[in-house]
Amino acid sequence: MSGRISPKKVPMAEQPPEERIRNFREVPLGYTPEQAIEEAKRCLQCKEAPCIKGCPVEIDIPAFIRLVAEGRFKEAALKIKEKNALPAICGRVCPQETQCEAVCTLGRRFEPVAIGRLERFVADWEREHCDPIAPNPPPKRGKKVAIIGSGPAGLTAAADLAKMGYDVTIFEALHKPGGVLVYGIPEFRLPKAIVEAEVEYVKSLGVEIRVDSVIGRLYSIQELFDMGYSAVFIGIGAGSPMFMGIPGENLSGVYSANEYLTRSNLMKAYLFPEYHTPIKTGKKVAVIGGGNVAMDAARTARRLGAESVYLIYRRSEAEMPARIEERERAKEEGIIFHLLTLPVRIIGDEKGRVKAIECVKMELGEPDESGRRRPIPVRGSEFIIEVDTVIVAIGTAANPLLPRSTPGLKLTEDGYIVVDEETGRTSLEGVYAGGDIVTGSATVISAMGAARKAARAIHEYLSGRA
Amino acid sequence: MAKNIHLLKVASPEIAKKAKAGQFVVLRAVEEGERIPLTLYDWDPRDGTISLVFQEVGKTTKLLAGMRVGDRILNLIGPLGLPSHIERFGRVVCIGGGVGVPAVYPIARAMKLVGNEVIGIMGARTAELLILEEEMRSVSDRLIVTTDDGSKGMKGFVTNALRDLLGSGIRVDRVVAVGPAVMMKFVAETTRPYGIKTIVSLNSIMLDATGMCGACRISVGGRTKFTCVDGPEFDGHEVDFDLLLDRLNQYVEEEKRIAAMDC
Numbered sequence: 001m002s003g004r005i006s007p008k009k010v011p012m013a014e015q016p017p018e019e020r021i022r023n024f025r026e027v028p029l030g031y032t033p034e035q036a037i038e039e040a041k042r043c044l045q046c047k048e049a050p051c052i053k054g055c056p057v058e059i060d061i062p063a064f065i066r067l068v069a070e071g072r073f074k075e076a077a078l079k080i081k082e083k084n085a086l087p088a089i090c091g092r093v094c095p096q097e098t099q100c101e102a103v104c105t106l107g108r109r110f111e112p113v114a115i116g117r118l119e120r121f122v123a124d125w126e127r128e129h130c131d132p133i134a135p136n137p138p139p140k141r142g143k144k145v146a147i148i149g150s151g152p153a154g155l156t157a158a159a160d161l162a163k164m165g166y167d168v169t170i171f172e173a174l175h176k177p178g179g180v181l182v183y184g185i186p187e188f189r190l191p192k193a194i195v196e197a198e199v200e201y202v203k204s205l206g207v208e209i210r211v212d213s214v215i216g217r218l219y220s221i222q223e224l225f226d227m228g229y230s231a232v233f234i235g236i237g238a239g240s241p242m243f244m245g246i247p248g249e250n251l252s253g254v255y256s257a258n259e260y261l262t263r264s265n266l267m268k269a270y271l272f273p274e275y276h277t278p279i280k281t282g283k284k285v286a287v288i289g290g291g292n293v294a295m296d297a298a299r300t301a302r303r304l305g306a307e308s309v310y311l312i313y314r315r316s317e318a319e320m321p322a323r324i325e326e327r328e329r330a331k332e333e334g335i336i337f338h339l340l341t342l343p344v345r346i347i348g349d350e351k352g353r354v355k356a357i358e359c360v361k362m363e364l365g366e367p368d369e370s371g372r373r374r375p376i377p378v379r380g381s382e383f384i385i386e387v388d389t390v391i392v393a394i395g396t397a398a399n400p401l402l403p404r405s406t407p408g409l410k411l412t413e414d415g416y417i418v419v420d421e422e423t424g425r426t427s428l429e430g431v432y433a434g435g436d437i438v439t440g441s442a443t444v445i446s447a448m449g450a451a452r453k454a455a456r457a458i459h460e461y462l463s464g465r466a
Numbered sequence: 467m468a469k470n471i472h473l474l475k476v477a478s479p480e481i482a483k484k485a486k487a488g489q490f491v492v493l494r495a496v497e498e499g500e501r502i503p504l505t506l507y508d509w510d511p512r513d514g515t516i517s518l519v520f521q522e523v524g525k526t527t528k529l530l531a532g533m534r535v536g537d538r539i540l541n542l543i544g545p546l547g548l549p550s551h552i553e554r555f556g557r558v559v560c561i562g563g564g565v566g567v568p569a570v571y572p573i574a575r576a577m578k579l580v581g582n583e584v585i586g587i588m589g590a591r592t593a594e595l596l597i598l599e600e601e602m603r604s605v606s607d608r609l610i611v612t613t614d615d616g617s618k619g620m621k622g623f624v625t626n627a628l629r630d631l632l633g634s635g636i637r638v639d640r641v642v643a644v645g646p647a648v649m650m651k652f653v654a655e656t657t658r659p660y661g662i663k664t665i666v667s668l669n670s671i672m673l674d675a676t677g678m679c680g681a682c683r684i685s686v687g688g689r690t691k692f693t694c695v696d697g698p699e700f701d702g703h704e705v706d707f708d709l710l711l712d713r714l715n716q717y718v719e720e721e722k723r724i725a726a727m728d729c
């Protein structure tokens with residue numbers, strides 16, 4: 001059989017680097033129907049289908065891929081939507097190489113089946129060719145559930161519970177639903193029109209979304225129960241930006257990645273002044289960190305017109321948490337990597353604006369608790385890079401706003417919500433949680449997987465009661 | 467209300483029910499618009515309205531000023547920030563400068579309600595810009611009015627009035643000051659030698675105002691705080707005002723650019 005199978009995935013066209021750094025349009029262009037069918041035919045249709053277990057929301061992967069191979073795209077879309085309400089998003093942003101594709105049988109000898117690309121193709125095809133199809137509404141159960149936060153976790157919990165017949169309301173703090181999908185991940189990786197379309201799909205299931213509602217200030221969780229909600233799911237993410245605590249970090253021109261990306265994505269500052277929110281475009285930009293968020297910030301800076309973008313990371317590239325694909329794209333776009341480099345101080349001018357960053361070179365020592373080799377500063381190796389903008393992308397922490405206003409909610413030392421892993425149950429009766437506010441910053445699909453479990457547990461809780 | 471100062475009354479039953487002195491809202495006027503914070507000046511849970519007072523300084527506030535009765539604000543988020551710490555301290559001086567007056571008014575009212583003796587100090591550049599004098603008088607046991615040019619009340623800044631007051635030897639248990647950053651800085655300097663606890667309400671630049679971005683960060687007692695969730699009120703003796711002032715000027719060029727374009 002292997003003789004007929006192409007060892008490599010069908011490649012997907014991309015915007016060339018020199019062109020894409022001048023726009024915010026999506027970089028990969030997606031499969032054509034012919035390419036999708038060709039790729040789908042690589043699937044071995046394994047009986048055991050290990051790929052399904054590699055997907056936290058358990059999409060029936062061989063089944064949808066077979067439908068693609070047969071050219072039955074609409075049915076493929078329905079198949080995916082049985083399990084995943086956000087396929088166009090997941091097909092784009094899932095780290096497939098550590099999820100479904102990591103365990104694909106074909107991957108033992110060749111490149112695995114391009115499951116993510118196929119999922120993306122199907123979802124895009126459906127959006128472009130069909131009227132949105134919502135499943136028939138289930139019989140109403142006459143019970144209300146409140147969801148706090150409209151990121152991937154909240155949207156998934158809402159969709160699942162609505163499909164079971166509950167009246168679901170999402171309360172979202174910002175003016176647009178989607179969480180990190182709208183404020184964090186840039187347009188060129190995840191077009192906002194796609195997020196909007198998938199949010200519309202969730203609404204079409206009967207979910208009400210109330211934006212501009214900061215729970216903890218507008219209503220407490222207790223007040224939600226008083227308003228007639230029988231259960232609450234908390235999916236507020238881990239959005240509080242961390243800083244390094246080095247001198248100069250509060251100078252003008254120093255951003256958290258969240259601020260920089262929110263200005264550009266949510267507020268569309270890249271269209272300033274047509275849109276009114278300003279952003280410092282910067283000529284020379286330093287981005288601190290080595291994760292996907294740092295890559296997003298660096299690539300955004302480039303598109304906003306920065307001439308030089310430096311990525312400063314204290315370990316070596318082997319330890320970088322960012323996906324290889326994202327790293328490669330960043331390099332193609334001319335981002336300059338300063339590896340084994342630690343910022344020690346940000347230097348400002350007389351008006352308190354950034355003018356340079358001082359760094360020290362690092363070398364790798366013994367492995368630390370994370371198993372990665374610990375970086376140690378090399379004495380006397382300090383050097384200065386002139387920059388006018390610094391973006392700190394070293395991670396986020398739990399946002400304390402809601403937990404602080406919820407007495408009795410058990411938290412970890414770092415402020416994350418303590419839950420039972422299988423059900424998402426918190427220390428408060430009828431209150432469940434999932435996603436980044438439980439695990440710390442993770443992935444879209446893991447937040448969705450946790451939300452699915454919690455939705456199931458909420459259903460059991462509510463149906464066990466008179 | 468005065469030149470370039472406007473009162474905006476908005477129907478928002480939910481916020482009106484929850485609002486407390488010292489809190490603010492964030493609003494977005496149009497789809498392309500910025501999210502801007504404005505302090506709650508007044509609210510009425512019975513008729514479900516909130517009142518905001520703002521000064522026209524840039525793009526968004528100009529758009530707001532152009533609104534007519536019946537227009538809709540696209541997004542309104544609140545109440546945000548921690549409420550003021552209201553307690554029976556004894557004698558409290560409440561200071562408002564410029565559009566800080568509407569912000570300090572509900573605090574003075576709440577202080578008065580729990581039995582404090584309230585001394586109000588309010589100031590503006592000139593008489594025409596003095597707003598809400600009667601309202602301030604109604605919640606103060608004594609009200610001192612100042613104008614920079616002496617066109618009404620005492621000539622000078624609110625800090626001059628405060629200095630005179632403290633110099634007279636009168637006991638003051640707490641000071642609350644809301645106004646331009648420079649004013650709050652000098653109020654804090656004035657009370658520092660007396661060791662009087664001085665609360666200021668900071669107006670740092672904000673974006674989401676839910677603790678997610680850090681745009682509003684300031685330094686208090688050497689530690690970084692987020693004004694939107696840890697404040698907006700802080701101990702004035704601990705605040706690094708010079709940093710706040712620098713950070714407030716971050717976007718002057720961009721603001722000029724967009725203000726120069728017609729709305």
Ligand SMILES: Cc1cc2nc3c(=O)[nH]c(=O)nc-3n(C[C@H](O)[C@H](O)[C@H](O)COP(=O)(O)OP(=O)(O)OC[C@H]3O[C@@H](n4cnc5c(N)ncnc54)[C@H](O)[C@@H]3O)c2cc1C
Nearest residue numbers: 149151152153173179180184215236237435436442443444
């Ligand atoms: C820049 C960036 C790039 C990323 N790229 C990827 C990627 O490529 N692939 C991937 O899998 N993962 C990626 N991630 C991680 C991923 O986005 C998150 O793990 C995921 O979004 C977590 O989902 P969530 O639903 O738990 O929280 P979030 O997406 O953070 O959503 C939480 C929502 O709750 C709202 N909220 C918070 N507090 C309140 C409150 N008190 N009341 C009401 N609403 C509230 C917030 O406004 C927000 O909308 C990225 C993250 C960032 C920041």
Ligand SMILES: Cc1cc2nc3c(=O)[nH]c(=O)nc-3n(C[C@H](O)[C@H](O)[C@H](O)COP(=O)(O)OP(=O)(O)OC[C@H]3O[C@@H](n4cnc5c(N)ncnc54)[C@H](O)[C@@H]3O)c2cc1C
Nearest residue numbers: 502503504505520521524525526527669670671672714721
């Ligand atoms: C908690 C808080 C409460 C406030 N309450 C009031 C109030 O009750 N009445 C009132 O008139 N003003 C208040 N402000 C200030 C008000 O938010 C700004 O005047 C407004 O954002 C200016 O927007 P603009 O688009 O019209 O002007 P822009 O063109 O954006 O800016 C013009 C000027 O406003 C300053 N500014 C810009 N954006 C902000 C921002 N997000 N926050 C603070 N200052 C900013 C700039 O430094 C500049 O000097 C408050 C600010 C904060 C943080």
Ligand code: SF4
Nearest residue numbers: 055090094099100116
């Ligand atoms: S949702 Fe993510 S993990 Fe699941 S099949 Fe799709 S790409 Fe793979």
Ligand code: SF4
Nearest residue numbers: 043044046051104105
């Ligand atoms: S493991 Fe790979 S080859 Fe096997 S069914 Fe899943 S996608 Fe197809």
Ligand code: FES
Nearest residue numbers: 675677679680694
């Ligand atoms: S305004 Fe974003 S954290 Fe305060």
